[in-house]
Amino acid sequence: MRGFNAAIEDCNEIHDKIDAMKDEDREEDAPFYNKIYARAHVKRAAAYTWTSEFEKAVTDFNAVIETAKYAAVFNEQEIEAFKADVERIQMRSASLKHKQEGDFQFYKSDLPGAEGKYLEALELDKENEYALANMGVVHLKRLEYDECIEYSSRALSQIDNFYNDTKNFLSNNILEVKILMRRAKSYEMTNQYENAKADLDKCLILEPKNGEANNLLKHVDAKLNTMMFGKYKAEADDHLRNKKFVEALESYEKCLRATKKATTLDNIAIYVNKLACLLFLDKLDLVVIEANDAIRLIKNFRNRAETSAVSKEDRERLRQMDLRVSVRRGNALAKLQRTTDAITELERALKIDPGNA
Numbered sequence: 001m002r003g004f005n006a007a008i009e010d011c012n013e014i015h016d017k018i019d020a021m022k023d024e025d026r027e028e029d030a031p032f033y034n035k036i037y038a039r040a041h042v043k044r045a046a047a048y049t050w051t052s053e054f055e056k057a058v059t060d061f062n063a064v065i066e067t068a069k070y071a072a073v074f075n076e077q078e079i080e081a082f083k084a085d086v087e088r089i090q091m092r093s094a095s096l097k098h099k100q101e102g103d104f105q106f107y108k109s110d111l112p113g114a115e116g117k118y119l120e121a122l123e124l125d126k127e128n129e130y131a132l133a134n135m136g137v138v139h140l141k142r143l144e145y146d147e148c149i150e151y152s153s154r155a156l157s158q159i160d161n162f163y164n165d166t167k168n169f170l171s172n173n174i175l176e177v178k179i180l181m182r183r184a185k186s187y188e189m190t191n192q193y194e195n196a197k198a199d200l201d202k203c204l205i206l207e208p209k210n211g212e213a214n215n216l217l218k219h220v221d222a223k224l225n226t227m228m229f230g231k232y233k234a235e236a237d238d239h240l241r242n243k244k245f246v247e248a249l250e251s252y253e254k255c256l257r258a259t260k261k262a263t264t265l266d267n268i269a270i271y272v273n274k275l276a277c278l279l280f281l282d283k284l285d286l287v288v289i290e291a292n293d294a295i296r297l298i299k300n301f302r303n304r305a306e307t308s309a310v311s312k313e314d315r316e317r318l319r320q321m322d323l324r325v326s327v328r329r330g331n332a333l334a335k336l337q338r339t340t341d342a343i344t345e346l347e348r349a350l351k352i353d354p355g356n357a
Helices: 004-019 023-028 030-050 054-065 076-107 111-124 129-141 145-169 174-189 193-206 211-241 245-259 265-280 284-307 312-335 339-352
Strands: none
Touching: 004 030, 023 030, 030 054, 030 076, 054 076, 076 111, 076 129, 111 129, 129 145, 129 174, 145 174, 174 193, 174 211, 193 211, 211 245, 211 265, 245 265, 265 284, 265 312, 284 312, 312 339
8 A cells, every 4th residue: 555654663563572572482483483574574675665765675685685594484586586676776776866966956957967967867777767757857948848758758657657556545646746747748838739638637636736737738728629629620611512411510519519619700600600501401490599609609709899909800700700690590580481580680681781682
């Protein structure tokens, strides 16, 4: 459960209880007590390693490796594995010292110096997630986004290897969140918005109140929606040209979902094209309903235009779309034999464009 300090305390208690026994009591079942004592050494060594207390970890492993009475507890293969662990721990310790020297250079704004130390750390321990993460920071500072993504991904891979099975037990995800944020920023800067969104979603699962992640996610979502809008609109327009009205309607609906029916000229244009599809499909009641939504958007846009600068071209575009919505709504009402309503709607269209045939 990654409760390393609790594991250390338990192992200390095991040793204390066995040490407190009388010699004759302990000798009566020496193989059992030696086994328990030795295994507590190994588990404590692992816990010390995870808490970066490397000297204590090496001391515990060596106590097992060098003590003859534990020879019956562990076989030769296990002893060799402990020796390899000691070498890895010592390498990790040395690697972290280089990483710390790199941090000092980084805080002095000496990016080349920091990079050099981080690379030295990785030469000793290529799996050092802290050095990998900080190399990502160096590249992010230099606006080298692809390199930031590469190092951040390597760091996150190490974290996943360490913690994936027990992530639910962890309350401290600071390092992972930091790395995800760095990679998300780099993805955003290289227009990889789907990847950026995935990283930000992970950040907010680990740290729901992260304000920076929430703000960046809003920006990324807006970019994604713009991209999706363009993609679906191109599909819909192509279907409309080929008179595939059902398929066009589906794609136009996707456009509106992507933008959440915001009050924009582009969304009004989508409604205009939807009305054309619905008329061709003879879905007259839907034409009237959708036209009402379109007219509401037009009114909202016109009200907004009164308080903000809108170009002459956009005003003319709005007028033309308003005209088409009104004509198509009037046609639908006429086919539904709602004659009075149809006349009223077409009179409205003539006010927009008096010379319209």
